[in-house]
Amino acid sequence: MALGEVVAQLIAVRGAIQTAIGLTANAADEVTDALAKAEDALAGANHDLAMEGLGLWRRAQSGDEFTVAKLVAADEALAEYLEILSPGSGAGTKNTDIAKPSGEELVKARPTGSRSQNLFRTMVQRDNDIDDAMKDLGKHQKFLEISDPDWEPPPTYTTNEVGHRIPVMTAPDAPQPDAASIGSLAVASGILIVAGAKKAKDITKTAIEHWRSK
């Protein structure tokens, strides 16, 4: 998408916002429509700056309600982005005619539901793809286990036949460490505390390679 088209979309959103400021519920609906159209149009544009500008507007939006203060803030944010995208064109001129609201004057965007309906809708009407974000089904297991008071994490150590405490190996054919290697791991673990994460990772890797090579 050409820069001019991106700017045009953002200007359209700005126009709708300015219409909505201090006006009616229908005007606020127009903002929502303009925003949806702009987002659709910009989705394939890979124009991070424009999308960030819309993100600012999204953050300024408050669920089923638009406060005038938030509309003004969103308009100013978009104006600043337009000035960067198209300097000197006038698209980014701030509207000084807009009266700054003195309080929380509310403009209803659409009928509100119950509190639970509003929260639910806000949670599920996000742009992200849930399947993509939640690829790991194990996350469900992890979170549900948190509320199980009897759940214990799987053991990381066990005791061998001669009474030595050894790490539990997850790979079925993984070699079991001997006493010297366990000593190396123990020393490494002690060093971890003082050596910092990156260094500790290297030390642990070295210790594991040491006993695996035996």
Next chain:
Amino acid sequence: MNEDERSLLTAAITSGVRAPMDAIERLGNNRTFHIMAAAMSIAIERGFADGTTPAQIQNYVEDLLERFPKADGEIKASALEAVIRAGLGEPELIEPLTYDDLLGASYLLTFDLISQQELDDAGREEYFQTVIALADEES
């Protein structure tokens, strides 16, 4: 409500029940998330009265994480506070949260708030039906 949905909700509000991974797999992440989002939304509505202050919510979350130490580090206190406050009229607070944040909060808050209600069989069934009706709005 099918058996997988019932299984998920039962696990979510019952202590000591393992996650029904087979049921979750059949439901898919999308439906599972919708059901848990609905379960938490209703739990928050029932658990927090209008006018609950941010300070009261902060105290509740601190207490919650003390009672569920396994959640510490897995679920952010800020995410818990954000979803509760979102349920009380500040929906914009949810925007920066990830699905991990929301899902973790949904399991913990649903379990805690609904188990506090000590629902009998009829009450639990009514809760399940209400949750599924809400989840069906977007499915």
